[in-house]
Amino acid sequence: MKLFDHEQIKKMEDIVARYEVQASAIMPLLHFVQETKGHLEEEHLVFVADFLDIPHVRAFEVATYYTMYFTKPIGKYLIQVCRNLSCSINGAPEVIEAIRENLKVELGETTADGLFTIVEVECIGACDLAPAVMINEKLFGKVSTDSISGILDSYREKAQDA
Ligand code: FES
Structure with a gap:
């Protein structure tokens, strides 16, 4: 079975075409594959490396270095807590602690029910709203x-209604 259909390959070609050096497209390409597949399996990384004609190890390095890439399945709701300066001095560490306690997981882990994964991320461009948290696409x-507990409960309810 093919990893990607014709339409997905076309989208990947479009992404690569935006770059003068095709190897530079690795991050947006990994984003696209992760969005499409949910997380990045070994076969996806090999595919991306071959697609860009770069060594396989390069795709593995990028995928494991940056916190926004996931090489294991993640929860239905990805909680990203900003850890940069504005958010940190406005209570992000305490918010992270409250989320960890509420969900009973460590950073980078997924809850047993598969609903939530929590990660720390760099600035998400909402410094005036510090501390800022993204849950999937919502800020x-x-x-x-x-x-935060009310916010998490609203996602639990949402998951039940779905
Ligand atoms: S420092 Fe947290 S959003 Fe910018």
């Missing part, structure tokens, strides 16, 4: 240790 600003 939450000025998150507090009090407000």
